[in-house]
Amino acid sequence: MIVPFAHVLIFAAILFVMGLGCVLARRNLIMILIGVEIMLNAAAVALVGGSAHWRQVDGQVFVVFLMAMTSAEVAISLAMVVYLRRRRGTLEADKFDGLRG
Amino acid sequence: MIASVVFYLLAAATLAATLLCITRTSPVHAVIYLVHAFFDLALIFYLFGAPLVAAWEMIIYAGAIMVLFLFIIMMLELAPGGKPLTVDRRRWIPVLLLSLVTLGCTVLLIVLDPAAAGSGAAFHASPREFGTALFDRYALAVQVVSFQLLFAAVGAYYVGKGEPRARGDNP
Numbered sequence: 138m139i140v141p142f143a144h145v146l147i148f149a150a151i152l153f154v155m156g157l158g159c160v161l162a163r164r165n166l167i168m169i170l171i172g173v174e175i176m177l178n179a180a181a182v183a184l185v186g187g188s189a190h191w192r193q194v195d196g197q198v199f200v201v202f203l204m205a206m207t208s209a210e211v212a213i214s215l216a217m218v219v220y221l222r223r224r225r226g227t228l229e230a231d232k233f234d235g236l237r238g
Numbered sequence: 239m240i241a242s243v244v245f246y247l248l249a250a251a252t253l254a255a256t257l258l259c260i261t262r263t264s265p266v267h268a269v270i271y272l273v274h275a276f277f278d279l280a281l282i283f284y285l286f287g288a289p290l291v292a293a294w295e296m297i298i299y300a301g302a303i304m305v306l307f308l309f310i311i312m313m314l315e316l317a318p319g320g321k322p323l324t325v326d327r328r329r330w331i332p333v334l335l336l337s338l339v340t341l342g343c344t345v346l347l348i349v350l351d352p353a354a355a356g357s358g359a360a361f362h363a364s365p366r367e368f369g370t371a372l373f374d375r376y377a378l379a380v381q382v383v384s385f386q387l388l389f390a391a392v393g394a395y396y397v398g399k400g401e402p403r404a405r406g407d408n409p
Contacts, residue, residue, distance in 0.1 A: 152256060158260065172260065198372050205383040209386050212306075
């Protein structure tokens with residue numbers, strides 16, 4: 138391992154908190170999804186760092202599963218974005234406050 | 239040690255690009271800065287001995303997912319338009335800094351070559367080792383993930399198909 142594992146984890150944590158802040162602070166649906174992407178990448182950093190730390194390939198395998206899950210999530214959520222835009226004409230998250238559908 | 243310096247430089251560049259990404263008002267700029275952050279992350283993955291994951295980070299994340307975001311943004315015309323295309327010199331400063339750091343780290347990585355210098359010194363997962371673990375120990379998980387991708391494709395098609403019904407149409 139070229140750097141202490143703690144530094145990798147701190148880096149991943151900062152990245153994760155940035156994504157969380159983006160999800161919580163921004164009100165545009167696209168920016169919320171971008172925040173989710175940042176959080177998933179922070180998880181990938183932690184997994185690859187762990188893989189290098191313990192010299193096991195399993196962490197990298199899990200990053201591949203993470204990428205597949207992200208692809209599925211992005212496909213569904215962008216389809217929802219297109220649907221909501223067509224139906225309501227806006228992407229502001231605060232506008233979607235009714236449960237009637 | 240140069241490799242650790244490269245890591246800290248790349249980590250700082252990733253954090254800077256991500257910070258620029260989450261503070262942009264225009265979604266297009268945010269996506270482009272996030273693509274830059276993913277380039278830096280891919281270099282970090284390569285540095286950590288995960289060349290295949292680094293390649294997939296570029297191909298899947300930066301190449302496919304982020305371009306899908308751009309495509310949706312442009313299809314829905316979410317980008318604020320109408321602004322004149324003036325060249326603001328101050329806008330070039332973060333771009334130049336980030337690009338120079340990424341370029342310098344790429345050159346350093348090529349010179350250092352952690353894959354060849356490994357041989358016990360640093361962890362390096364070859365694609366063969368990686369594929370054996372993926373399709374031997376995690377074969378069932380690969381099947382489950384393929385099902386998940388199929389369900390996602392069906393779901394995205396169902397949500398995105400045709401004209402939506404008018405409001406109050408459903409019982």
